Amino acid sequence: MSHNKPAIAVHKFSSCDGCQLALLNLGESLLTLSSMVDILHFAEAGPVDENAKVDIAIIEGSISTTDDIERINRIRENSTLVMTIGACATAGGLQALRNMANTQQWIADIYANPAVIKSLEKSTAIKKHIKVDLELWGCPVSSRQIVSAIRALLFGVLPEEQNDKVCMECKRRQIVCVMVAKNEPCMGPVTRTGCGALCPSVGRDCYGCYGPAENPNTQAMANRLEGLGLVKDEVARRFLFINSGAEAFHRQGVRSREAE
Ligand code: SF4
Numbered sequence: 507m508s509h510n511k512p513a514i515a516v517h518k519f520s521s522c523d524g525c526q527l528a529l530l531n532l533g534e535s536l537l538t539l540s541s542m543v544d545i546l547h548f549a550e551a552g553p554v555d556e557n558a559k560v561d562i563a564i565i566e567g568s569i570s571t572t573d574d575i576e577r578i579n580r581i582r583e584n585s586t587l588v589m590t591i592g593a594c595a596t597a598g599g600l601q602a603l604r605n606m607a608n609t610q611q612w613i614a615d616i617y618a619n620p621a622v623i624k625s626l627e628k629s630t631a632i633k634k635h636i637k638v639d640l641e642l643w644g645c646p647v648s649s650r651q652i653v654s655a656i657r658a659l660l661f662g663v664l665p666e667e668q669n670d671k672v673c674m675e676c677k678r679r680q681i682v683c684v685m686v687a688k689n690e691p692c693m694g695p696v697t698r699t700g701c702g703a704l705c706p707s708v709g710r711d712c713y714g715c716y717g718p719a720e721n722p723n724t725q726a727m728a729n730r731l732e733g734l735g736l737v738k739d740e741v742a743r744r745f746l747f748i749n750s751g752a753e754a755f756h757r758q759g760v761r762s763r764e765a766e
Pocket residue numbers: 672673674676677681682683684685686692693694695703706711712
């Protein structure tokens with residue numbers, strides 16, 4: 507590539523912009539980062555060049571329209587590495603809840619002029635459409651994780667995946683377990699870390715926004731949630747929420763719902 511510094515683009519698909527805000531919220535670190543790289547496309551921050559050829563493309567959002575499919579393939583062709591950030595890009599996001607409903611019926615119920623809505627039947631993760639080199643989960647993603655991932659990629663290293671459980675983070679930080687101490691229906695035993703056990707650190711239960719951890723025992727988690735007094739439909743909703751499109755959560759959510 508003709509740039510002196512590595513080039514980066516930040517692209518948005520179907521999403522709330524929260525993960526791009528996590529990037530903007532880096533403040534001084536973003537200024538440091540921008541001295542190390544050329545940011546060629548980041549519409550929310552200013553630069554716009556959607557077809558720029560870059561070293562790293564950072565993708566927020568899920569694939570929801572036919573135009574999205576064409577655009578994500580073009581981005582893949584223009585990028586050496588592709589990194590997806592956040593629950594929408596990694597698992598389809600909250601909007602993937604429609605994958606379990608009748609999309610056309612929802613469109614007819616919600617929009618005054620349904621004919622102009624070009625949604626696909628399903629909202630899907632970026633990796634369902636193109637090769638993805640690195641995924642950062644979370645709703646929103648952690649700013650600290652983004653910056654350390656970009657730094658590692660700039661040095662030619664693929665960062666190690668952080669996929670152990672939020673419970674491990676609680677232990678490392680000596681946070682009192684809200685499930686043991688307060689009987690809260692915490693999803694930490696099956697959710698991947700990365701947030702620093704944010705919710706338990708302020709005394710509330712984890713609701714699984716970082717998606718499934720490695721080897722999650724979702725059935726044991728479901729049994730425990732029932733033991734805490736949740737009915738099967740409530741258990742299903744704990745799994746079929748922000749990361750309903752993530753396979754392990756989807757499978758358990760459907761299993762709990764069907765067992766109702
Ligand atoms: S508070 Fe939640 S995440 Fe932390 S140890 Fe307890 S169950 Fe695990």
